[in-house]
Amino acid sequence: MKLLHTCLAVLLIVLCTGPVAVAQTTTMDYSYYDGTTDLAQTGSGKKETYDVAIHINQPALTGTTIKGVIISIPHTTAVSNLKVWLSKELTLQSIDGKKQNVPDICTQPADTALAFSSTYIPLDQPYTITEGGVYVGYTFTINAVGTDQNAANPLIVCESQNEGGFMIHSTKKYLKWVDQSDVANLAMKVRIDGVAANSASVSLPATIYTITGQTATTNVTVANYGANGVQSFDIDYTVNGTPLTQHCDLPAGQQLPGEFGKSTQVAVSLPAIGADGTYPATISISKVNGQPNSSTAAPTAFKVDARAFIPTHRPVVEEFTGTWCGNCPRGYVAMKAMKRLHPDRFVRLAYHCNDSMMVMTQEQFPLSVTGYPIASIERHGTTDPYFGSDSKGAHPLYIEREWLAYANQYVPVDVAVEAKLSADGKEVTAQAGITSTRAMSNAGYKVEFVLVGNGMSGTGNGWVQENYYNNATADIFPEPEFAPFLGTTDKVAGLDYDDVVLATTRTLGTDVALPNALEAYKPCQAAATFELDAIVTPDKLNPVKFNKTKLDVVALLINVATNKVVNAGIATVDATDYRTAVDQLTTTGAQPKQPTIYYDLSGRRAGAAAKGVLITNTGRKVVR
Structure with missing residues (x-):
């Protein structure tokens, strides 16, 4: 399914300014569109009939009544036979030789003008939700496509990805019901009556990490389940048996409308904990808008883990590339953009193949590579270095979202690195300090050191980047780092290449195994040496061109059992002694x-x- 991004200006205004909080205190809208995520159009591009639906299966809504829907179809003269429907099951029956959707609760015709304007469509027979939930959907036919993009892509979706948020069947492309909620969600709303006036829940990660002896704050998510929305709330929570309360008045821009599941994040204060350890805690909302919370959910249990410091998680991205690869500029761009966006935490290793920066064969890569460009985050499988796992290519630099998901994960071990270039410029020595925040009796770690070059450039074919993006535009690839490749030529010379892998202890056979027993807060040392004259092409016939004063060393902490990277550290190689030696040669020995x-x-x-x-x-x- 192709997602066609568009400004959708009129539609967005209608959806955002529609009846998100109604006058009746027991009526609210259920939707997977929160009014802020990007909207897009999608479709098969064919002349066919579409059946689409969302699944409502929230126990809190059992016993409430569906009164109507708000659906959105971009204006086109090619649409006809619009119907809205409800069904307990998604069922297809063969009618006139074609499989057609057969709802088991109700079906009624609808005016397409209401769908074009995202206007409320009431049900002729309101329906009470029973246990197990209900599918709410609509059906329409596209009679012609031609050059009409609204007819080719008549479904309005949002970038949310909630289970049950987008079910689709069609008469030509989707010949059975398909769950597309891992791609997007339908931007439709279901109006429900009989809900509680003031109801909300709170959630947070299973474990909150704090520094021993310091007060801290953590973000919690507050979700609305009441018709009045949430303007204020009171939280009750306990940490290690100590009861605490906190009142919060949401600012105007953060208040939640009367829509089911709409949420916001707020900061909750946590008390200082005097000693290392993991402590039990609970949290719940006692009042919403000054009234007792109608939710009967039990308090949410979590843990507070206090340590002397919180290690910095620096997920490494390993990219596999080559100047001969016309798609590889997107990896070049993504890695430079990520370093700009996350300069203190982003670690990248670029492995070059069949160009002037190649130092190892493809068989020596840390992962199996089947195409270029390709990348891996902490050696957890492979992904695209720019689009990540977004195979539809709908989101620029989607790799950032996936990298952040790793970066936000807690790791118990910190990695610190130092590196120095010898005065004669012949070798780089590196040391890594591995510090665990807790004692481990069977850690199972090793350290791989990687020497990388920055600002590498040269002349000749091996330095000229093939470019398949010379006809692409900045509205599709908006990163400023893409500028050298857009509207230029199919071969781009004069680029500087950073984070290029020059040597690694993995291929040298000198990875450093750490002791199985690690003491808390006692650094464990590892060291490595790189001989710079040994950095040659895989056939060992030619040296690789790099600047000795523009080197970094990356230390990868690896779980031996899984071969996955746990954390990483990076340091610029200190070339002070070498520069001093060069200066002395310039000022004394080099005198005529x-x-x-x-x-x-x-x-x-x-x-x-x-x-x-x-x-x-x-x-x-x-x-x-």
Whole structure:
């Protein structure tokens, strides 16, 4: 399914300014569109009939009544036969030789003008939701496509990805019911009556990490389940048996409308904990808008983990690329953009194949590579270095979202790195300090050191980047780093390449195994040495061109059992001694030698072979 992004200006205004909080205190809208995520159009591009639906299966809504729907179809003269329907099951029956949707609760015709304007469509027979939930959907036919993009892509979706948020069947492309909720959700609303006036829930990660002896704050998610929305709430929580309360008045821009499941994040204060350890805690909402919370959900249990410090998680992205690869500019761009966006935490390793920066064969890569460009985050499988797992290509730099998901995960071990270039410029020595925040009796870690080059450039075909994006535009690829590739040529010269892998202890056979027993807060040391003259092409015939004063060393902490990267550290190689040595050669040893001039005792210039007593221009007396 192709997602066609569009500004959808009119539709967005209608959806955002529609009846999100109604006058009746028991009526609210259920939707997977929160009014802020991007909207897009999608469809098969064919002349066919669509059946689409969302699944409502919230226990809190059992016993409430569906009164109507708000659906959105972009305006087109090619649409007809619009119907809205409800069904307990999604069922297809063969009618006139075609499989057609057969709802088991109700079906009614609807005015397409209401769908074009995202206007409320009431049900002729309101329906009470029973246990197990209900599918709410609509059906319409596209009679022609041609150049009409609204007819080719008549479904309005949002980038949310909630289970049950997008079910689809069609007469030509989707010949059975397909769940597309992992791609997007339908931007439709279901109006429900009989809900509680003031109801909300709170959720947070299973474990909150804090620094021992310090007060802290953590973000919790507050979700609305009441018709009045949420303007204020009171939280009750306990930490290690100590009861606490907190009142919160949401600012105007953060208040939740009367729509089911709409949420916001707020900061909750946590008390200081005096000693390392993991402590039980609970949290719940006691009041909503000053009234008792109608939700009967039990308090949410979580844990507070207090340690002397919280390690910094730096997920490594390993990219596999080559200048001959016309799609590889998107990896080049993504990695530079990620370093700009996350300069203190982003770690990248670029493995080049079949170009002037190649130092190892494809068989020596840490992962199996089947195409270029390709990447991996902490060696958890492979993904695209720009689009990530977004195979539809609907989201620029989607790799950032996936990297952040790793970066936001807690790791118990910190990695610190130092590296130095020798005065003669022949070797780089590196040290890593691995510090665990808790004692481990069977850690099972090793350290792989990787030497990388930055600002690498050169002349010749091996440095010229093939470019398949010369006809692409900035509205599709908006990162400023894409500028050298858009509207240019199919071969781009003069680029600087960063984070290029030059050597690794993995291929040298010198990875460092750490002790199984790690003491809390006691750094465990690992070291490595790289001989720079040994950095040559895989055939060992030619040296690889790099700048000795623009090197980094990356230390990868690896779980030996899984071969996955746990954390990483990076350091710029200190080239101070080498630069000083070069400066000394420049100022002393490199001085041009003055020619010796000979004079006789009368002061006349003489040749070096002249007989007698001679005086040189340095004042030295010579007798020949």
